[in-house]
Amino acid sequence: MDEPYDEKNDLIPDTCNCGRGKLRRGVTEYVTKVNGGVLVIKNVPAWMCDLCDEAYLTPEASREIDRIVKDFRDGKLLAKPIAAGEVELKMKEAA
């Protein structure tokens, strides 16, 4: 899936915040909470760090995600139910 417009790539940093990784085109999953539920958006195009797996969404992907989340919130999106688990992280008190 190569996109020809280069000017948009200027918005994407070519190194990761971790300082060492290189970003390459990939797909990721975007997980967000909507109305107390969890919405998972799969197959999201992003720039991925090859070292720490941090994902940087493309501007187009962010726009699409905004649209999907809005539709989901409005009940206009038919989403497949998924199993989800929620835990709270309990840190041990530092002695």
Ligand SMILES: [Zn+2]
């Ligand atoms: Zn990184």
